[in-house]
Amino acid sequence: MTQHPLIAGYMSRFEAALKRSGLKEWADIASDVRSHIAEALEHGKPIAEVLAALGSAEALARSYAAELLLRSADNSAPKTPLGWLKLIALVVAHGITGPIIVVTFGFCGLALLGAGLLNTGVGIAKLFGYATAAKVSFICLTAECAPSPPWQLVLVGPFLAATGLIFWWVLWRYARLVAHSLSAVPVAPRSAA
Amino acid sequence: MPETEWTSQLRRGVLELCVLRLLRDEPNYGYQIVATLAAFGPLAAGENTLYPLLRRLKTDKHVETYAVDSPNGPPRQYFRLTARGRQRLAALETEWTDMARAVERCLKQGGAV
Numbered sequence: 001m002t003q004h005p006l007i008a009g010y011m012s013r014f015e016a017a018l019k020r021s022g023l024k025e026w027a028d029i030a031s032d033v034r035s036h037i038a039e040a041l042e043h044g045k046p047i048a049e050v051l052a053a054l055g056s057a058e059a060l061a062r063s064y065a066a067e068l069l070l071r072s073a074d075n076s077a078p079k080t081p082l083g084w085l086k087l088i089a090l091v092v093a094h095g096i097t098g099p100i101i102v103v104t105f106g107f108c109g110l111a112l113l114g115a116g117l118l119n120t121g122v123g124i125a126k127l128f129g130y131a132t133a134a135k136v137s138f139i140c141l142t143a144e145c146a147p148s149p150p151w152q153l154v155l156v157g158p159f160l161a162a163t164g165l166i167f168w169w170v171l172w173r174y175a176r177l178v179a180h181s182l183s184a185v186p187v188a189p190r191s192a193a
Numbered sequence: 194m195p196e197t198e199w200t201s202q203l204r205r206g207v208l209e210l211c212v213l214r215l216l217r218d219e220p221n222y223g224y225q226i227v228a229t230l231a232a233f234g235p236l237a238a239g240e241n242t243l244y245p246l247l248r249r250l251k252t253d254k255h256v257e258t259y260a261v262d263s264p265n266g267p268p269r270q271y272f273r274l275t276a277r278g279r280q281r282l283a284a285l286e287t288e289w290t291d292m293a294r295a296v297e298r299c300l301k302q303g304g305a306v
Binding site for chain 2: 025029032033035036038039040041042043053054055059060063064066067068
């Protein structure tokens, strides 16, 4: 079924705005709105009027975001395990453990990434005949170790870097969890845009 | 008289109650709910207010949707109350009555106790 270009344009702007707002169920919502548009068209309303009644795509997406992200059903205790997890995340974010997690994962992640890149770089340099005396010091625990063969550095380096990236990914997910909990828990009345 | 921001906020407050009440009589689809509300003057809410509200009611499991084939066009999405929705409506009706009475009393007697 071909779609009218005005509707297609509206829906693509709407879906983009929905995604930006962080709503996970954006595809479902878009499908709902398509269905509502179809209902109006079936009743003989002109396309321009239907879209005008919905308001701009961005404003409609904001309305959905305001309705779904700012309020919870009953201002009572969380009902699902994920709800409890979110609440704990919220508490942690305001406590001492939040900064500890951020500092630990942040710095370790950075250090691992740096070490990983350094090791890989040195390993590659070895292949070209430079840095022949370098060795991976935590694999080789005594001073008498021979310089590490290039393949060892080239193997260890990416592994360290990957671990560093994983640490940063964990940190990023944690930050998103906290942010999402903060927005989902009704803290103070906000007027919907 | 043009509507004030206050009326708009007031409507936003009561819209859930009214939509649940409308759905208690019979299930309906989005466009029709908008049309029905339009008959109630200041209660008339635009599509950009109503559709997100319907979505939230569905997320909160106060309503559920089902598809009904329509004569010419894609299947329509109908909304109907769930048991939880009926409880919610009853609770909101009580709260509304209490609030409305309190407001009337305040307007009538002011600070005189």
